[in-house]
Amino acid sequence: MSQSSPLIRSGYIVDRRQDYVWFLGLPIAALAFALVSGQYLPGAALAAIALWVTIPHHFVTWLRIYGSPGEFARFKERFIWGPVLLIGFTYLLLHYAPLSLVLIVTLWDHQHSLMQQYGFSRVYDFKAKTGAPSTAKFDLYFSWIFFVNMLVVSPLFSTLWVRMLHEWHLPISAAGVQLVHQISWVITIVYGLVWLGHIAWTLRQGYALNPLKYAFLGVSYFLWYFTSFTTEYLLVYAVAHRIMHGVQYIVMVYYYNRHKVERGAGDSTIINYLAKPGNIKAFLLMCAAYALVFHALSEGHVRDFGFGIVGFNTNFDLFSYSLLSSFALIHYYYDAFIWKVRKKDVQEGL
């Protein structure tokens, strides 16, 4: 990085307008929407909002992988055997050890959520060509420490993990919880200062910064901290978080496919069709259709189409319910290796 580079350099994930709407404005809008709907809408409506965002955001992962021969060929074995193993794994855990399944899904979901925001922050640095070589590592530790602190100290999540410990017969006293809170705050504050120090060091070394990245991290963490500290209603957090996480993911995959097609790297008829700017309605309709089919499967409504033969036993009920968790786990699993910003074929779509 040359010393003559401007120290503040903006770069966008999509473009200026889309970024302000989806990556900077959306978390604030999602937060306001969740707080208001938490006051006035029934719990069933809040759960439906969260599902109508979450299920389609899984679908775009399947579309990216199974809709593109090139993507599919990259990790063929994992894309064939991964779902089989994870559906079986989820079914067995739901049957024999339901608390273990809750624990795994919850922890993996949190890891997946924080890594998505971290991944977007990497894209901001990649697009603006900003940050020092060590920035990725400092941002990764920032994401982990600040997110885990939110889980550890907020009243919403403290109640949940203290409850989980008791369910596992690992009881903890109130004094023990307070000690954990204090330790977590100390680590977070100290690391926050180190992170700020690293930003100052980055500037002194002549590396530029992308202010959009910091604004993006700021609004994301504001949404998480604000909801988990000000409400005890888990669905308010779920709605705010799911809208931010799910919609940003859908936007990211949509533009990823579109960029690949525009740059001549698209290899699939369906993605070539859906990535055309005029076909966004078809893209959204497919997302909605998938959500309806998934709902019929996971809620057991599919038994109504089973001619009285399919779906009338406890195992089917358990299996259909396990789809909710297993599809989430498959999504987390795939996302762990398909979005490496350092990989050249991923960079083609950014």
Add this chain to the structure above:
Amino acid sequence: MRYIRAFKYLFVIMAIGAVLAFFESQRADEYGHLSERTHARSQPVLKGGPSQELAQVLLELYPEGAQSNLLMGTALAEKGKLAEARVHLEKALAADRHNQQLLFLYARLLLDMGEDTEKVQAVVDELRRLFPRTRETVEEYFSRASKGKLVFDEGVY
């Protein structure tokens, strides 16, 4: 070897799952602190003493919290201490009126304490409005529990 390398991340997750499952079943058998599941889609929950211990810890941390007061209210109601349970359930309601279990328990408690029908009806109607999926079950339950005093019609909404 190629397959092991390709799936190592997944195998680690599955190994963690297996260890947790072993640990979970061992502890459930040893301490008997969890209730049986009533349905394929339900989770086992804490029962009896361990549930009250958890409530006590949460109350120390969050005296005005919805979850802590709900848990304590439930534990006291199970012991038949209805007046004390009511105090906690009302505190929980002040913090969060969107909890199905809380509204159900509070309505049942009011009924058991012989409160006015209108008062119970208001809570049950709130429950019906906020949780339409279980409306019929709730109506059936409270109609039976109140020996027909609570009447439900479509006009409430």
